Amino acid sequence: MSILDDIKEGGRSTITLGFGVLSLVPAVLPVLAQGARPFLKGAVKGGLVCLEKGQEAVAEIRRVLDDVAAESRAEHPARPIHRPPPPAEPMMPSTGEPDPEAMG
Numbered sequence: 001m002s003i004l005d006d007i008k009e010g011g012r013s014t015i016t017l018g019f020g021v022l023s024l025v026p027a028v029l030p031v032l033a034q035g036a037r038p039f040l041k042g043a044v045k046g047g048l049v050c051l052e053k054g055q056e057a058v059a060e061i062r063r064v065l066d067d068v069a070a071e072s073r074a075e076h077p078a079r080p081i082h083r084p085p086p087p088a089e090p091m092m093p094s095t096g097e098p099d100p101e102a103m104g
Helices: 002-008 013-075
Strands: none
Touching: none
C-alpha cells in the first residue's frame, strides 16, 4: 500500500520515475540483446564442445569395460549353476496322488 500512501501524500515522483524507466525498456532491450548475443553464442558453443568431449569419454570407457569383460569371460568360462531340484509334492500313500491337505 505504499504506492497509495505515496499518491495520497502527493509524492508522484516515484510513479513518474517508474513510468519513465518503463518507457525506456523498448529502446534499451534491443541494444542489450545485441551485446549479449556473442556471449550467449560462445556459451552454447562451449556447451556443445563439452557435450561432444563427454560423449567421446563415455564411449572410450565403454570400450575399455567391454574389453575387460570379454577377457574375463575368456579366462573364466561359464560353469553350469547347480540348482537343487524342486521339492516333491507330498503324496497320499493309498492312491499315489498329491495330498491336498499337505499342500496347504
